[in-house]
Amino acid sequence: QVQLVESGGGLVQAGGSLRLSCSASGVRFSDYPMDWFRQAPGKDREFVAAITASGGQTFVPSSIKGRFTISRDNAKNTVYLEMSSLQPEDTAVYYCALAPSYAYRDPRNMLAWGKGTLVTVSS
Numbered sequence: 001q002v003q004l005v006e007s008g009g010g011l012v013q014a015g016g017s018l019r020l021s022c023s024a025s026g027v028r029f030s031d032y033p034m035d036w037f038r039q040a041p042g043k044d045r046e047f048v049a050a051i052t053a054s055g056g057q058t059f060v061p062s063s064i065k066g067r068f069t070i071s072r073d074n075a076k077n078t079v080y081l082e083m084s085s086l087q088p089e090d091t092a093v094y095y096c097a098l099a100p101s102y103a104y105r106d107p108r109n110m111l112a113w114g115k116g117t118l119v120t121v122s123s
Contacts, residue, residue: 002027002112004096009117012086016121020081022096022114030054030074033102035110036081038092038119047105048094049081057102086121093118 049070
């Protein structure tokens with residue numbers, strides 16, 4: 001059974017940084033691309049970042065590019081999301097997801113989800 005567990009969320013001031021982690025178990029982690037999504041109150045779940053199974057390619061939407069970086073350590077079965085220059089609009093629950101393909105961005109296509117970690121950015 002696949003388990004994804006996010007950590008690293010918290011309260012940060014605008015302009016600050018956070019590093020989220022997502023640890024995976026019950027799956028051959030290195031076989032799968034991984035995605036990060038976020039969901040703000042009252043909004044749909046939004047794609048944030050993707051990384052290939054090997055970690056050799058990453059994708060971040062242009063609206064976030066330059067502030068968020070996704071990476072992974074397959075030896076530790078962990079994917080990371082480094083966030084900098086955080087703004088109040090980045091406040092959301094952040095989720096990691098096991099993706100069937102690097103090209104998939106739709107949350108409905110994800111194979112498994114973590115329970116999320118809350119990031120709150122104060123102004």
